[in-house]
Amino acid sequence: xxxxxxxxxxxxxxxxxxxxxxxxxxxxxxxxxxxxxxxxxxxxxxxxxxxxxxxxxxxxxxxxxxxxxxxxxxxxxxxxxxxxxxxxxxxxxxxxxxxxxxxxxxxxxxxxxxxxxxxxxxxxxxxxxxxxxxxxxxxxxxxxxxxxxxxxxxxxxxxxxxxxxxxxxxxxxxxxxxxxxxxxxxxxx
Numbered sequence: 001x002x003x004x005x006x007x008x009x010x011x012x013x014x015x016x017x018x019x020x021x022x023x024x025x026x027x028x029x030x031x032x033x034x035x036x037x038x039x040x041x042x043x044x045x046x047x048x049x050x051x052x053x054x055x056x057x058x059x060x061x062x063x064x065x066x067x068x069x070x071x072x073x074x075x076x077x078x079x080x081x082x083x084x085x086x087x088x089x090x091x092x093x094x095x096x097x098x099x100x101x102x103x104x105x106x107x108x109x110x111x112x113x114x115x116x117x118x119x120x121x122x123x124x125x126x127x128x129x130x131x132x133x134x135x136x137x138x139x140x141x142x143x144x145x146x147x148x149x150x151x152x153x154x155x156x157x158x159x160x161x162x163x164x165x166x167x168x169x170x171x172x173x174x175x176x177x178x179x180x181x182x183x184x185x186x187x188x189x
Contacts, residue, residue: 004061005048013057014049014064022046023068030186032161035168037181040069043157046185050156053098062098062156065184066105070154073182074106083179084147085113088155088167089120089139102154102184111152117145118167126159134162141170150177159187 002008003015005022014022025040043050049065052058085106087099103113121140126133139162153167164181171178 004052005046012064013060019064019068022065023072025069027073028186030158030161030188032158032165032181035161035165035178035181037158037161037164037183037186039158039183039186040073041185043185043187050185053156054094056095058094058098059096059101062101063105066102069184070102070105070182074108074111077106077108077111079110079150079179081110082149083111084117084149084151085111086117086147086151086153086167086171087113087115088118088153088163089141090115091119098156099154102156102182106152106154106182114145114147117143117147118170119144126163131160131162134160139163139166141167143170143174143176147171147174147176150179152179153181155181155183157185157187158183 001010003010003018005014005018008015028039030037049061052061085103087103090097090100100115119142121142124137151171158164168178
């Protein structure tokens with residue numbers, strides 16, 4: 001097998017050298033219309049790994065990346081009360097949901113995932129599309145479950161922030177306190 005990140009021969013989907021490099025991330029914060037979205041990597045640093053999300057073996061790659069970053073965040077996170085982790089559209093595609101994997105990796109004594117709570121009604125692909133296109137073609141999120149605790153929204157990538165903001169607005173309209181967004185990568189270069 002080869003490492004998904006560097007293509008060296010490896011017994012693991014992400015080799016030890018790449019895991020070491022990826023574990024030395026610098027968490028950043030991006031403000032999108034006043035809403036804080038925290039990220040762990042620049043998209044260019046993990047694009048090979050995220051490109052696997054549409055394939056079954058991608059579930060293993062995403063899980064390993066979450067162990068290095070999101071799970072570490074969850075160990076250090078303290079809010080003082082229960083906080084729901086809501087993945088953006090955790091609909092199962094390619095045999096699994098990569099956003100559900102992200103949410104699951106954040107599980108701790110205070111953080112708990114709520115699956116199948118926020119569903120996009122528009123399956124349009126945003127990859128490579130402009131901000132104008134994204135604004136003209138919203139995800140059409142629907143809230144499918146009642147949520148009574150504060151929420152952290154999770155997704156894999158933030159590009160323009162339109163999906164994250166749309167999800168936040170839907171939850172806020174239902175009276176849910178959205179604390180912040182959390183993503184693996186920021187696609188701004």
